Structures are given as structure tokens and as C-alpha cells.
Amino acid sequence: MSLLEINGLTRRFGGLIAVNDFNIELGEHEVVALIGPNGAGKTTVFNLISGFYQPSEGSIRFKGKDTRGLRPHQVTALGVARTFQGIRLWSEMDVLDNIRIAQHYRLGYSLLDCFLRTKNYMTREKEIDRIAWELLEAMDLKEFAHELPRNLPYGVQRRVEIARAMSVQPALLLLDEPAAGLNSADVEELIKLVRWIHERFNVTIWMIEHQMTVVMSLCSRIKVVDFGTTIADGTPEEIQSNPTVIKAYLGDDTI
Amino acid sequence: MQKKVFTIGLFACIVALVALAQFHLLDDYYLSVIMFMGVNVILAASLNLVNGYMGEFSCGHGGFMCVGAYVSSLCTVLMFSKNQMLGAPLLPPQLAFIGLPIALFIGSMAAAVAGLVVAIPSFKTRGDYLAIITLAANYIVISAINNMEFVGGPRGFMGMSATVRDMENMIDLPWMLIFVLLGMVFTIWILRRFVSSTLGKGVPAICQDEIAAEIMSVDTNHMKLIAFMLSSGLAGLAGGLYAHVLGYVNPQSFDIMRSTEVMVMVYLGGMGSLSGAAIAAVSYTVLMEALRFLDVWKWVVIPLLLILLMQFRPEGLMGNRELSDFFPKLRKYYSFK
Amino acid sequence: MEIFQNILNALQFGSFYALIALGYTLVYGVLRLINFAHGDIFMVGAYIAYFLAVTLIGATGGFNVGLHVSPAVALAITVPVTMILTALVGVTLERTAYRPLRRKGANRLYVVITALMAGLVLENGNLALLGATRKRFPDLIDKVVWNIGGVAVTNLKVVVIVAAIIVFAMLQFIVTRTKIGMAMRGISYDKFAIPLMGIPLDTIIVVTFVLGSGMAGLAGILFAMSYPILEPYMGALIGWKAFIAAVVGGIGDIRGAIVGGFLLGFIEIGVVAVFPSTLRDLFAFSVLLIILWLRPTGLFGVAETTKI
Numbered sequence: 001m002s003l004l005e006i007n008g009l010t011r012r013f014g015g016l017i018a019v020n021d022f023n024i025e026l027g028e029h030e031v032v033a034l035i036g037p038n039g040a041g042k043t044t045v046f047n048l049i050s051g052f053y054q055p056s057e058g059s060i061r062f063k064g065k066d067t068r069g070l071r072p073h074q075v076t077a078l079g080v081a082r083t084f085q086g087i088r089l090w091s092e093m094d095v096l097d098n099i100r101i102a103q104h105y106r107l108g109y110s111l112l113d114c115f116l117r118t119k120n121y122m123t124r125e126k127e128i129d130r131i132a133w134e135l136l137e138a139m140d141l142k143e144f145a146h147e148l149p150r151n152l153p154y155g156v157q158r159r160v161e162i163a164r165a166m167s168v169q170p171a172l173l174l175l176d177e178p179a180a181g182l183n184s185a186d187v188e189e190l191i192k193l194v195r196w197i198h199e200r201f202n203v204t205i206w207m208i209e210h211q212m213t214v215v216m217s218l219c220s221r222i223k224v225v226d227f228g229t230t231i232a233d234g235t236p237e238e239i240q241s242n243p244t245v246i247k248a249y250l251g252d253d254t255i
Numbered sequence: 256m257q258k259k260v261f262t263i264g265l266f267a268c269i270v271a272l273v274a275l276a277q278f279h280l281l282d283d284y285y286l287s288v289i290m291f292m293g294v295n296v297i298l299a300a301s302l303n304l305v306n307g308y309m310g311e312f313s314c315g316h317g318g319f320m321c322v323g324a325y326v327s328s329l330c331t332v333l334m335f336s337k338n339q340m341l342g343a344p345l346l347p348p349q350l351a352f353i354g355l356p357i358a359l360f361i362g363s364m365a366a367a368v369a370g371l372v373v374a375i376p377s378f379k380t381r382g383d384y385l386a387i388i389t390l391a392a393n394y395i396v397i398s399a400i401n402n403m404e405f406v407g408g409p410r411g412f413m414g415m416s417a418t419v420r421d422m423e424n425m426i427d428l429p430w431m432l433i434f435v436l437l438g439m440v441f442t443i444w445i446l447r448r449f450v451s452s453t454l455g456k457g458v459p460a461i462c463q464d465e466i467a468a469e470i471m472s473v474d475t476n477h478m479k480l481i482a483f484m485l486s487s488g489l490a491g492l493a494g495g496l497y498a499h500v501l502g503y504v505n506p507q508s509f510d511i512m513r514s515t516e517v518m519v520m521v522y523l524g525g526m527g528s529l530s531g532a533a534i535a536a537v538s539y540t541v542l543m544e545a546l547r548f549l550d551v552w553k554w555v556v557i558p559l560l561l562i563l564l565m566q567f568r569p570e571g572l573m574g575n576r577e578l579s580d581f582f583p584k585l586r587k588y589y590s591f592k
Numbered sequence: 593m594e595i596f597q598n599i600l601n602a603l604q605f606g607s608f609y610a611l612i613a614l615g616y617t618l619v620y621g622v623l624r625l626i627n628f629a630h631g632d633i634f635m636v637g638a639y640i641a642y643f644l645a646v647t648l649i650g651a652t653g654g655f656n657v658g659l660h661v662s663p664a665v666a667l668a669i670t671v672p673v674t675m676i677l678t679a680l681v682g683v684t685l686e687r688t689a690y691r692p693l694r695r696k697g698a699n700r701l702y703v704v705i706t707a708l709m710a711g712l713v714l715e716n717g718n719l720a721l722l723g724a725t726r727k728r729f730p731d732l733i734d735k736v737v738w739n740i741g742g743v744a745v746t747n748l749k750v751v752v753i754v755a756a757i758i759v760f761a762m763l764q765f766i767v768t769r770t771k772i773g774m775a776m777r778g779i780s781y782d783k784f785a786i787p788l789m790g791i792p793l794d795t796i797i798v799v800t801f802v803l804g805s806g807m808a809g810l811a812g813i814l815f816a817m818s819y820p821i822l823e824p825y826m827g828a829l830i831g832w833k834a835f836i837a838a839v840v841g842g843i844g845d846i847r848g849a850i851v852g853g854f855l856l857g858f859i860e861i862g863v864v865a866v867f868p869s870t871l872r873d874l875f876a877f878s879v880l881l882i883i884l885w886l887r888p889t890g891l892f893g894v895a896e897t898t899k900i
Contacts, residue, residue, distance in 0.1 A: 050470050076472040088467040090460050100453050101460050105472035114452045380888035387839045391881045398874040554716035558709035569702040
């Protein structure tokens with residue numbers, strides 16, 4: 001059974017069709033890219049999956065469960081985590097707290113537990129702490145645990161954001177332009193990191209990315225959209241030589 | 256062990272204060288100032304949860320205080336005093352010890368429920384529009400009470416002192432002082448436990464980036480519900496205590512002016528700092544009393560001071576830091592976060 | 593007939609709310625700042641009008657400079673001068689309190705607190721300086737009552753309603769049709785891009801405050817003429833109410849302020865016509881709250897969309 005199944009997904013904003021009849025099926029342990037020119041509706045697809053928008057038509061099934069009508073936090077609780085195009089960390093709380101809070105859906109204690117500091121509360125908080133530290137350790141962020149995100153270099157902030165998404169313990173990780181604004185050294189590191197996360201956590205990764213180095217070295221499948229419509233789907237080699245894709249990116253051969 | 260020093264010290268202070276009051280070493284004026292201080296600490300700390308930690312702009316805290324004050328007063332008057340409208344006391348005076356805490360609890364619960372009026376719209380809207388909703392809620396509470404004849408309408412409501420007198424007749428202690436101090440400790444204790452837990456940290460997460468919070472699995476509606484209801488519930492507790500300290504309440508004492516006062520305390524202390532709110536509430540009360548000689552000019556001087564504060568130190572006395580951030584040694588005795 | 597009388601009264605009351613709400617909306621529309629002091633600027637306007645009027649007609653209570661002009665002339669002078677002076681108060685407030693904060697790039701919240709405190713300073717400063725005794729505004733025009741089919745129409749009511757409509761039309765024109773109006777709308781979208789486009793930010797903001805406070809001054813005169821008892825706290829409640837009216841209409845939108853203002857007028861008069869008058873505020877605020885529950889951004893407001 002596939003992990004994520006999207007059928008005929010359409011989203012209209014007034015008269016504008018941002019996403020038109022989008023279909024995809026993601027299996028477990030895949031790494032897939034979604035590419036396309038700016039404004040093609042890529043982020044909208046992610047927003048639809050994470051429940052930030054509701055689809056106008058079509059269905060989204062995650063682990064066989066229809067996610068339409070769920071609120072974003074409920075979708076996340078099912079095991080979909082994501083990062084954002086512009087970094088959206090909680091900038092006034094330290095890195096450790098950022099990672100802890102993303103475990104909100106499996107706190108496992110009630111408000112009353114919290115007031116009374118019951119045994120349940122203590123063990124749960126310890127568990128949350130342990131997972132957070134493990135993740136920081138694994139992602140080489142331990143030294144920044146008590147820093148505020150806004151004081152960290154951009155590349156590290158990206159890493160923190162990915163770590164935060166991973167603390168959800170997702171089955172599907174959506175990365176929205178993870179390499180945007182990174183220099184070439186950082187990009188190399190990002191590629192290594194994503195590959196490592198993929199191996200280590202056995203997670204399906206779906207990314208929106210413009211930098212072809214990242215896409216080509218990580219992804220086994222690429223989907224290309226333009227004006228909300230899918231124009232190509234295939235392996236990196238197929239995409240590279242696809243005339244429609246070249247046209248969408250470079251325009252007609254009028255030069 | 257060292258962590259206990261703080262708790263022991265705190266209780267020693269409370270016992271000392273009570274003893275001072277008991278042996279009349281503290282005259283009534285100072286006693287009432289201390290009690291108002293306690294009420295103000297509860298108000299400022301509870302509003303801080305919404306205005307500081309959650310970053311909303313609630314300007315109707317007085318309304319929730321009013322609900323708490325009237326509901327708990329109604330309870331004690333029903334139970335322990337004779338009232339023209341409400342008839343003879345229902346319970347013997349010996350039960351006042353249980354009656355007052357229960358009345359305060361019911362008042363807080365009623366105020367928490369009233370908090371729903373603000374919490375539910377906060378799911379969909381925030382910022383300025385929510386501010387207006389809180390403002391309207393404040394006005395609605397005041398004018399509703401003004402129109403309730405059985406609690407005296409605009410003339411006010413009294414009879415609460417009978418309960419306090421009942422308690423003092425049984426055991427001669429300054430009971431209201433004890434209740435106010437306990438209420439204050441309870442408020443700080445409950446709020447500190449909340450904001451320092453991973454659950455409670457969802458609240459500042461909403462403040463700093465609501466979309467990220469929701470997508471990172473924080474149930475933002477649930478968190479807003481908790482924050483608003485906890486905040487208004489504690490305001491209700493403050494209201495109940497205030498009513499029983501004074502023995503008399505009228506709707507005007509909970510109007511927009513009161514809400515403004517509480518906001519002043521929160522911003523004076525610094526948003527998102529519990530010790531800041533407490534320090535600000537205490538210093539504000541002292542300032543108000545110290546400037547009494549200015550008479551009408553007091554209300555010109557205090558806003559001017561605050562305008563200057565906003566110009567030169569807008570983050571308040573403490574910013575979002577706690578006492579322990581300034582004096583790291585304190586951490587040995589008490590964990591602030 | 594009573595219903596027509598009520599409609600007329602509602603229109604009159606709505607006009608006051610609308611005039612004050614316009615000031616809130618203008619400033620909010622440009623600066624995204626709730627100018628909580630605006631209700632008190634209205635009060636200051638009424639007091640300025642009072643002092644001008646009594647001084648001009650030589651009644652007691654003003655500055656005795658030996659003037660004894662006729663009430664009609666006094667009115668002709670009072671109206672523009674009050675508007676100018678009130679505008680000056682508004683601009684002074686902007687200059688001394690809001691602008692430094694804006695320059696520092698302070699959090700909007702601090703500006704709101706400052707506004708709230710400035711309102712208190714105006715209210716209580718007035719109380720401290722002039723005392724708690726109420727002032728009686730002199731009669732500047734002879735009251736004429738026309739009886740139209742059983743409805744008592746006073747000339748003052750007509751003036752108030754007409755003034756509100758004219759002011760609305762004028763502001764709508766300025767904001768939507770003139771260059772300065774375009775700049776005002778531009779600032780609300782992007783405060784940082786506006787100076788880069790060569791538009792003097794501070795000038796536009798001053799113009800906004802002049803317009804808003806001037807209208808509050810006008811409302812002050814008209815209110816003082818209709819209800820000639822002045823006291824320092826007169827601006828607080830009516831100001832809050834007008835503000836809520838502006839929000840219900842959709843704050844930042846001039847049509848919204850007018851619609852919200854008149855709506856509030858009609859609700860209040862409607863409640864009083866059916867229920868005891870003590871329930872007026874309760875109903876008015878409850879209705880407004882329900883409207884905001886249903887339409888969180890007000891009647892004309894557009895929801896801000898967040899992009900992620």
C-alpha cells in the first residue's frame with residue numbers, strides 16, 4: 001500500500017486555479033522531487049497536504065486515511081511533517097524548546113497532570129526531553145541547544161528546522177525548498193544530511209527544490225508542474241531530456 | 256534541598272505577615288495595601304498569560320474579574336448572610352471556612368466560562384479585532400450587572416463581610432490576608448507550572464509563529480482555549496478575593512479603567528515574565544499609594560510615566576526574562592522556568 | 593410617527609459615532625495603529641469649542657477679553673478654529689508620542705499602550721486643570737423645530753446629519769481619488785516601500801492626523817451644541833463606542849466607519865424604543881460582538897491572507 005495517494009487534487013482561489021488535477025502516489029522510503037517554475041502551485045500542494053488549505057476537489061489519502069477536513073495539527077499527528085520556504089522557527093525560544101514543542105501531539109498528559117506534576121507528567125516530559133536531545137545529538141546541533149534560533153547562521157537554522165520536523169517522527173517529510181539561500185558548501189552538507197535522514201529514519205521524503213544538484217543527487221523520481229498542471233513525471237534522466245519541461249523553464253524556442 | 260529554601264522562605268514571609276497583622280503591628284491601611292497588592296499580582300500574572308506569553312491584546316480583564324467577584328459574592332451572601340432579596344443564610348456560620356474557598360472556586364469557574372466569549376472568536380481572529388472583542392466583553396459584563404436588580408445594579412452589592420466575620424468569630428486570624436496570600440501563591444504556582452511545561456510552551460509558540468505552531472502539531476485552538484480560560488479564571492479568583500477584602504463591590508470598579516490598570520502592570524513588568532508581572536504589580540500598588548498626595552494629578556502623572564517608559568524602556572522592567580536571568584545565583588534556590 | 597422620530601434620532605446619534613469612527617479608521621488605515629486617544633481628542637475638541645464660544649460672545653466662563661460678537665458670527669469663527677486647533681492637538685500627539693516610537697521601529701503594542709495612556713492624560717489633565725464642574729455650552733443658534741407630519745425635526749439634527757454625510761463624501765474622495773489618498777492607502781500596505789518611492793512618509797501621516805482630529809473637533813462642536821453639558825470623561829465612552837463601530841464596519845475602511853456608526857446609532861435608539869434605556873449598552877455591545885463573531889474582520893474588512 002502506498003503511503004500517500006493524491007487523486008485529482010484541485011484548488012481554486014477565486015478564479016485562479018492554483019493546482020489542477022494533481023495526482024501522485026508515494027511509496028514508503030521514496031525520495032521524490034516536485035519542481036516547476038515560480039508560482040506553479042508547488043507550495044500550494046504542500047499546503048493542501050498539511051491541511052493548511054482544504055482542496056476544492058480531489059482526495060488526499062495518507063496511510064489509507066482521508067485527510068480532508070482535518071486541521072493541520074491533526075494531519076501532522078498522522079505522521080506528516082514539513083519545513084517552510086522561509087524559515088519559520090519560534091525565534092524567541094531556544095533550539096531545544098523548538099524541538100520539544102513539535103512533539104505536542106504525543107504529549108500524553110493532561111492539563112491537570114501538568115499542574116500537579118504527576119508521575120505520568122514526569123515520565124512523559126523526560127521522554128520528550130530524551131527524544132529532543134537524541135535528535136540534537138544525531139543532527140549535530142547539540143552545541144546550539146540553548147541558543148535562540150535568530151542568533152544562528154542561516155545554514156544552521158535550516159538544520160534546526162529539519163530537526164524540528166523530524167521530532168514529529170514522521171513517515172512523510174515535506175521539504176519546501178530546503179536549499180534556498182544556502183551557499184555551495186551548505187548545499188553539499190544539506191544533501192548529505194537529507195540522505196542520512198532518509199537512511200536512518202526510514203522516512204519518505206518529498207521536496208520542492210530549484211537547485212538541480214540537490215534534486216539530481218537525491219531523488220529517484222521527479223514531478224514537474226506548471227500553472228497548476230502536471231507536465232512531466234519520471235526519473236531524473238527522463239526529465240532532463242523532456243522537451244515540455246525545457247519549454248516551461250526556458251520558454252518557447254523563439255531565441 | 257536548596258530548592259526547598261525558597262518555598263520555606265516564602266511561607267515564612269507569609270506567616271510573618273499574618274503574625275504582624277494578627278498582633279496589630281500592621282495598621283489597617285498597610286494591611287489593605289498588602290491585600291490589594293496580592294490581588295494585583297494575581298491579575299497581572301493571569302493577564303500576562305494572554306497578553307505576554309500569547310501575544311494577544313486582551314483589554315477586558317476587568318470584565319472577568321467582575322464575573323468572579325459577583326458570582327463568588329453571591330455564593331457567600333446566599334450561604335452566610337441575610338439579604339433582602341436573597342433571604343436568610345442557608346448554612347450555619349461554622350461552615351464559612353469551607354464556604355469561602357468553594358465560593359471563590361465557583362467564581363473562578365464562572366469567570367473561566369465567561370472567558371469562552373473571548374476564546375472562541377480567538378480561533379478565527381487575532382490582534383486588533385480580538386482586542387475589540389475583549390473590550391466589548393468588558394462592557395457587556397458591566398452593563399449586564401448594572402441591569403441585575405438582585406445584585407443591586409449600579410448601586411453595588413454587599414454582605415460579603417458577614418462570611419469573613421463568621422470566620423474571625425470562630426478563629427481570630429486575619430483571614431482575608433491569608434486567603435489573598437494563598438491565592439497569590441496558588442496563581443504563580445499554577446502559571447509557572449503551566450508555562451514551563453512542554454504543553455504550556457505551545458502558548459508562546461502561537462505568539463511567535465502561529466502557522467508553524469499549528470503545522471508542527473500544536474492544537475492552537477485548544478491552547479487558546481486553555482490560555483484564555485486559565486487567564487480569565489484566575490482573574491475571577493482575583494475578583495472574588497477583592498470583593499471579600501472590601502466587603503462591597505459595584506460594577507464601576509471593574510470597568511475599562513481597571514482593565515487598563517492591569518495592562519499597565521503587565522507592560523510595566525515585561526511581557527512573558529512572571530516575576531516581572533509580580534514585581535510590577537507590587538511596585539504599581541506602592542506607586543499608586545505613594546502618589547496619593549497628588550490627588551487628581553495622580554492620573555496624569557502615572558500615564559505620563561508609562562508613556563516615558565514606552566519611549567525609553569519599552570520592554571518593561573524585566574523584558575521576557577525572569578529574576579533568575581539577572582541573578583543566576585537564585586537558580587540554586589528556585590527554578591523560575 | 594414615532595418610528596420616523598426614532599429614525600431621525602438614530603441618524604443623529606449615528607452621525608456622531610460615524611464622525612469619530614472616521615478618525616479611528618483613517619489613522620488605523622494608514623498606520624495600523626488603534627489611536628485610543630481619539631475619543632479624548634473629541635472631548636478636547638468640545639472643550640476648545642466651548643472656550644472659543646464663550647470668549648467670543650463674552651459669556652462668563654471663558655477668557656474675558658471684552659468681545660461681544662453675535663452668536664452667529666461666533667459660530668462661524670468657532671467651527672473652523674476649533675477644527676484647526678483640535679487637529680493641532682492630534683498632530684502634537686503624533687509628533688511627541690507616536691513618531692519617536694515609530695522611528696525606533698517599536699512594537700505596535702507599545703504605540704497602542706502609549707495611545708491609551710495619552711488618552712488618560714488628556715482626560716485627567718482636563719479634570720485636574722478645569723475641575724469636575726460641568727461646563728454648559730452656550731446656545732449659538734436659535735433652535736428651529738419643523739413639524740413634518742408629526743416628526744419634530746430640529747435644524748441642529750439636520751446640520752449634524754448633513755455634516756456627517758459631507759465629511760464622509762469628502763474623505764472618500766480624498767482617499768480614493770487624490771494623490772495623497774493614494775499614498776495613504778499605500779502606507780498601509782508597505783510602510784518601508786513608501787519612502788523609497790519618494791513619498792514623504794511623515795507628511796502623509798501628519799495629514800492623516802489632521803484629517804482625523806479635525807473631524808473629531810467638528811464632532812465635538814456638533815455634540816456640544818446638541819447636548820450642551822461638557823465633562824472630562826464625555827469622550828471616553830462615546831469614543832470607545834465609535835471605535836467599536838469602526839471595527840464592526842471594518843476598520844481601515846471609510847465606508848465601514850459610516851456604516852458602523854449609523855448601525856450603532858440605529859441599534860441604540862432601537863433598543864431604547866423597545867426596552868428600558870439601561871439596557872442600551874448591553875444590547876448595543878452584544879449585537880456588535882455577535883457581528884464580530886460572525887464576520888471577524890467587520891462588514892467591509894478584508895481578511896488578511898497569510899502566505900507560507
